[in-house]
Structures are given as structure tokens and as C-alpha cells.
Amino acid sequence: MKTLIRSCALAAILAVGALPALAQAPATPSAGRLALTFEVGAETGAIMVVLFDSEAAYSGGAPVRQARVDVAGGQRQAVFEGLPAGDYAARAFHDVDGNGRMNTNPFGMPTEPYAFSNNAVGNMGPASWDRARVAVSGDVAQTLTIR
Amino acid sequence: MTPSRRSFMMGAAALSAAVATPEMVRAAAAMDAARDWSLATADMEADVAPRAMRLVHGRAPRGLDGVLFRNGPAKFRRPGGSATHWFDGDGMMRAFRIHDGQVTLDARFADTAKRRHETELDAVVTPGFGTAGDSRARVGSSDDANAANTAVMVAGDEVWGLWEGGSPLAMDADTLATRGLVTLRDDLKGMPFQAHPRYAPDGTIWNVGTTGAQAVIWRLNADRSLHTAQVIPLPRASYMHDFTATERHIILVLQPWVAERQTMPFASRFAWRPSLGTLIMVVDKADLTQRRLCELPAFFHFHLGDAWSDPDGTIRFDVAASADAQFVMEGARILVQGQGVVPGEPAHLALVTLHANGRADMQTTEAAAEFPKGDPRRAGLRRDLTVHVAGERAGRPLATGIAVRDWSSGRSDAFEFGDDHVVEEAVFVPKPGATAEAEAWLVAPSVNLRQGVTELHAFEAGKVADGPVATWRADIALPAGFHGVWKG
Numbered sequence: 001m002k003t004l005i006r007s008c009a010l011a012a013i014l015a016v017g018a019l020p021a022l023a024q025a026p027a028t029p030s031a032g033r034l035a036l037t038f039e040v041g042a043e044t045g046a047i048m049v050v051l052f053d054s055e056a057a058y059s060g061g062a063p064v065r066q067a068r069v070d071v072a073g074g075q076r077q078a079v080f081e082g083l084p085a086g087d088y089a090a091r092a093f094h095d096v097d098g099n100g101r102m103n104t105n106p107f108g109m110p111t112e113p114y115a116f117s118n119n120a121v122g123n124m125g126p127a128s129w130d131r132a133r134v135a136v137s138g139d140v141a142q143t144l145t146i147r
Numbered sequence: 148m149t150p151s152r153r154s155f156m157m158g159a160a161a162l163s164a165a166v167a168t169p170e171m172v173r174a175a176a177a178m179d180a181a182r183d184w185s186l187a188t189a190d191m192e193a194d195v196a197p198r199a200m201r202l203v204h205g206r207a208p209r210g211l212d213g214v215l216f217r218n219g220p221a222k223f224r225r226p227g228g229s230a231t232h233w234f235d236g237d238g239m240m241r242a243f244r245i246h247d248g249q250v251t252l253d254a255r256f257a258d259t260a261k262r263r264h265e266t267e268l269d270a271v272v273t274p275g276f277g278t279a280g281d282s283r284a285r286v287g288s289s290d291d292a293n294a295a296n297t298a299v300m301v302a303g304d305e306v307w308g309l310w311e312g313g314s315p316l317a318m319d320a321d322t323l324a325t326r327g328l329v330t331l332r333d334d335l336k337g338m339p340f341q342a343h344p345r346y347a348p349d350g351t352i353w354n355v356g357t358t359g360a361q362a363v364i365w366r367l368n369a370d371r372s373l374h375t376a377q378v379i380p381l382p383r384a385s386y387m388h389d390f391t392a393t394e395r396h397i398i399l400v401l402q403p404w405v406a407e408r409q410t411m412p413f414a415s416r417f418a419w420r421p422s423l424g425t426l427i428m429v430v431d432k433a434d435l436t437q438r439r440l441c442e443l444p445a446f447f448h449f450h451l452g453d454a455w456s457d458p459d460g461t462i463r464f465d466v467a468a469s470a471d472a473q474f475v476m477e478g479a480r481i482l483v484q485g486q487g488v489v490p491g492e493p494a495h496l497a498l499v500t501l502h503a504n505g506r507a508d509m510q511t512t513e514a515a516a517e518f519p520k521g522d523p524r525r526a527g528l529r530r531d532l533t534v535h536v537a538g539e540r541a542g543r544p545l546a547t548g549i550a551v552r553d554w555s556s557g558r559s560d561a562f563e564f565g566d567d568h569v570v571e572e573a574v575f576v577p578k579p580g581a582t583a584e585a586e587a588w589l590v591a592p593s594v595n596l597r598q599g600v601t602e603l604h605a606f607e608a609g610k611v612a613d614g615p616v617a618t619w620r621a622d623i624a625l626p627a628g629f630h631g632v633w634k635g
Binding site: 103109111122 | 280284288289333337358
């Protein structure tokens with residue numbers, strides 16, 4: 001049935017590039033905290049995570065936070081601290097071979113694992129904001145499967 | 148109630164009770180039952196545990212020992228939403244195991260992401276070939292929509308359930324338990340691996356997968372490991388379900404059902420453009436950049452037979468060809484509805500000849516035909532015989548018989564089961580130690596509509612008109628499958 005997904009868009013949206021190590025903003029009094037723990041299928045490379053605070057940003061704008069989880073170094077968690085209370089959504093991909101980008105097959109489909117907050121799955125493309133949206137108020141923790 | 152039965156009953160009501168006897172009513176009902184082909188697209192609610200099939204005709208042929216694996220859709224309807232196209236049911240792998248003259252049948256659903264999600268919702272929600280799906284679908288990659296429902300290849304102690312737009316799904320050959328999607332190499336994960344691999348005389352397995360006007364040409368070693376995969380451009384974005392091959396060439400038949408938009412369901416992308424004609428692309432196996440094109444008038448097809456080449460370079464192959472795309476767009480929907488009339492004429496067997504001078508022609512026979520298959524000992528090599536299912540006609544969808552065409556004599560050797568059967572694809576099973584083309588059995592199941600059960604038949608390849616040499620009967624009916632493979 002040929003390639004079902006408009007894959008290039010998916011790859012581009014997920015490709016967050018090389019990112020600095022765990023980026024954290026200073027906590028504020030009303031801060032929320034989102035901890036994402038990853039269940040991985042490979043022990044190598046790193047997971048790149050980007051966090052968005054609005055549907056507009058999630059649909060192609062700039063993330064409010066980003067993180068790099070050093071899977072090869074034993075890390076499995078990205079923690080975003082000091083988030084103003086509100087709705088957020090995260091996209092992540094596992095850069096298994098550590099080449100700094102999301103690999104795709106010759107037809108443009110991702111070949112490295114990816115995930116969205118809520119373990120959301122899309123419908124013919126990336127998971128929508130509605131599916132991936134997480135209300136952050138206080139401490140929120142999720143375990144995401146990325147394999 | 149069909150129109151014929153209704154008119155009979157109305158007629159009967161107009162007659163006196165003495166004339167319209169209960170026997171007549173029963174006879175009319177039986178005629179209806181014979182026409183009720185909907186068992187062929189019924190739902191299976193569960194896996195089928197191994198069970199014996201009973202010999203009900205003839206004798207088990209000595210030396211016929213092995214397994215016929217067959218795949219096909221077997222669950223279309225759920226309370227919260229249903230598949231609306233024959234190609235979108237959940238794949239169920241069947242195993243007809245023949246040993247020492249005894250036959251058993253077992254079958255198991257492919258445990259796909261699609262089936263898991265839809266089982267949880269009790270609704271078919273995933274967009275497919277012809278099924279729109281809805282907003283509850285979870286499709287992050289093509290394999291999330293993979294129904295693993297089309298065909299099967301043997302791979303060591305596994306069978307691979309094949310679809311058209313995604314990866315093979317490995318299943319245990321003994322238990323049919325799903326093991327998982329097959330990735331032939333990490334950088335090729337999710338590439339489409341279509342349902343009709345071609346087996347070359349040297350053991351190499353060739354296959355294709357397409358997206359738009361590109362195809363990946365898969366080349367596997369005899370042990371099913373990857374040799375190479377190479378993407379080639381196509382001259383047009385035709386729908387391609389099958390391809391064929393000679394010993395030296397890959398042959399891609401580019402029909403004028405062409406993708407023109409990026410919509411779902413998948414079939415909605417294509418438009419029938421008969422003025423474009425049919426293009427045939429011949430690609431050199433040794434150098435996939437070397438290709439030539441031939442042209443034929445427009446026809447629609449799903450299935451091709453194995454190709455061969457004459458000493459002068461002339462290439463020949465058979466095709467089950469239709470006049471247009473009505474079946475894929477409308478007929479396959481009616482099959483899932485289980486009632487109504489499939490429009491248009493059934494496909495007919497034809498022989499395509501590509502002459503060395505670039506000219507192409509096509510000789511269409513009078514035989515209604517689908518699922519053309521040849522002798523596996525001669526795949527890619529010169530052969531005379533093509534087995535196909537037969538008997539489909541306007542007003543009665545699906546096959547009712549089986550036939551062998553001898554291209555050298557032009558004769559057809561056919562057996563007709565009648566409207567009580569939906570006959571499924573037959574495979575060629577060479578007799579042990581034999582080499583002649585006709586020294587083979589043809590093994591095919593049918594759905595016996597009158598008895599409400601699945602049967603398995605074995606024919607002598609050279610004596611089809613004599614009828615099956617053996618028929619075994621199950622105590623249940625499985626819906627008609629698509630494609631199978633024999634493991635001796």
C-alpha cells in the first residue's frame with residue numbers, strides 16, 4: 001500500500017538536532033515539574049526531547065525547553081523544572097547511532113524510535129497536540145515507551 | 148432475500164397451496180443458499196485450533212506431504228465500525244498440514260498493532276486500502292496500519308505474513324504465533340515489502356515496494372537475508388500489486404490506475420486513465436539502472452504469472468487482466484457487504500509478449516481467471532502451464548473452478564465445482580523426484596457454500612478435468628483467503 005504517512009514532515013518535526021545537556025530553568029514559586037522517563041529499546045546514543053507550551057508552537061514553532069538524555073551514559077529521564085502551570089506536549093526521538101539526526105529509510109520514514117507525551121500516537125502523521133497535551137501543575141511524571 | 152427468491156415467493160403466493168409445495172419452497176431456498184457467496188467474506192471471531200480434515204472424496208496422493216500456508220482477511224466487522232473493502236480485513240494465517248495422507252487445519256490471526264487497537268475499541272478505525280477509518284486511528288507509521296493479510300512466504304521456521312505497504316510480519320510456522328515485524332536492515336525499517344516475491348532459479352528472491360513514482364527493488368538471499376535493496380524511479384505512479392521476473396529481468400507493469408493525490412483511504416489516491424495505456428518496464432537484474440519500456444493498450448490487473456525469456460530475447464508472461472478498475476473500486480466493497488452485484492466483467496487470462504524489437508502484444512483468452520501460478524521448478528524459465536481459478540462471471544463473484552492453460556497447445560484443462568463453491572488460489576506442488584511440468588499436484592481450498600465448510604482439494608496437474616483426486620473437509624468454514632505458498 002505504499003508509504004502511508006507524509007513522512008518527511010514527521011521526520012522534520014522530530015529532528016531537533018544536537019541539543020545541550022539537560023536544560024533547566026530556575027524554579028519559580030508557582031513552578032510545575034514534568035519528568036519524562038523513557039523505556040528504550042536500544043542502550044546506545046541519546047534521546048532528544050523538545051517541549052512545547054502551545055498548539056501553535058507544537059505545530060511548527062519553537063520549543064520552550066529541550067533536553068538530551070544520554071542513554072549510552074545510563075540516563076533515562078528528562079526533567080523540566082520551573083514550568084508555569086499550563087498545557088505542554090513533548091516530542092522525542094532516540095538518536096540510537098548518535099549521529100545527531102533522526103535517520104529515515106529511503107522513502108523518508110523514520111527508522112529510529114520516536115515518542116510523544118502521553119505515549120500518544122498520531123493518525124497518519126505525528127500525534128496531534130490534543131493527543132499529546134499534558135496539563136502540568138505541580139509534579140507530573142510520565143513513562144514513555146520509545147522503541 | 149434475493150430478487151429471485153422474492154419473485155418465486157410472490158409467484159408461489161399467487162398459486163394454490165396444492166401447487167406450491169413445501170418441497171418447491173425448500174428447493175428455492177437451496178438455490179438461494181447456492182448463490183449466497185457471503186460465507187467467503189464472513190468474519191472469524193477467534194483463532195482456529197488444529198483440527199482434522201476428513202477425507203470425503205478420492206484417496207490421499209502418495210508423496211503429497213507438506214504444508215499449504217495461506218493468508219487472507221478474516222475479520223471485517225466490529226460493532227463500532229467496520230472495514231468497507233475486502234483488502235482491509237485482519238490477516239489470518241491458515242495452515243493446511245498434510246502428512247501421511249492425513250490433513251489438519253489450523254489458523255491464527257496476525258497479531259498486528261492495527262488488530263490490537265481495533266480489538267480494544269471493538270471498532271475498525273484504521274485507514275486502509277479502501278476503508279476510510281476515523282479519528283480514533285493510531286497510525287504513527289505504515290506498519291501501524293499493516294493488516295498482514297495478503298500473502299505469505301516461508302522463512303526458515305517462520306512464515307512471513309505479507310501486506311503491500313509495510314514490513315513482513317514473522318509468525319512461527321508451527322504455531323502461527325506472531326513473532327514481530329521483520330526489518331531486513333536497520334536503515335530499511337518500514338520500507339514496503341509487497342505480497343508477491345518472485346523466486347529465481349538461483350535461489351535469489353526478488354520483491355518490490357512502491358511509493359508514488361518510486362520503487363524499492365528487494366533482493367534477498369535464499370536464506371531470506373538481505374542481499375541488496377535499491378530504489379529506482381518509475382515513469383508513473385501506477386498502482387502495483389504484483390510484478391514478475393525472468394531469469395535476467397524484473398518486469399514492472401505500470402497500469403493506468405495512477406496516484407494523483409495524497410488522500411486516504413489509499414485507493415482514493417488513484418484515477419483510471421485508460422488513455423495513458425499500460426507501460427511495461429523491463430529492468431536488468433544485474434544493473435537496475437538499465438531499463439526499457441514497452442507499451443500496451445490499457446488494462447487493469449492485480450496478478451501476473453512468472454515470466455520467461457525465449458532464446459531470441461522475447462519475454463512472455465501471463466496476466467489476469469480486466470477492462471478497468473471497477474473491481475478494486477466497487478466490487479471489493481460489495482464482497483464485504485456480502486450482498487449485491489459486483490459490477491463489470493471478471494478478469495481474463497492473457498499472455499503478454501514483449502518482442503526483442505520493442506513491440507509488445509497481448510493475447511487475451513476466453514478464460515475468466517485470477518491468481519495465475521506456474522510450476523515453481525520453472526520460475527523465471529520457459530514453461531507451458533499456468534494454473535488459475537476460473538468460473539467467475541458477471542452476477543456471481545469469486546471463482547467456482549480451477550483450470551490449467553497450456554500455452555503451447557492453447558488448450559485449457561478445467562474443472563468446475565459449480566456455484567456451491569468459492570474456489571481459492573491453487574499452488575503447484577511438484578511430485579517428489581519428478582521434473583516434467585505436469586508431474587505435479589495442484590492444491591487449493593474452497594469454501595463449500597452448501598455444506599458451510601472449508602475443503603481442501605488436490606488435483607493432478609495434467610488431469611484437471613478429471614476433478615480432484617482427493618478432497619478433505621473441515622468442520623468449519625474459513626473465509627476465502629488471498630495467496631498461499633507450499634512448504635514441502
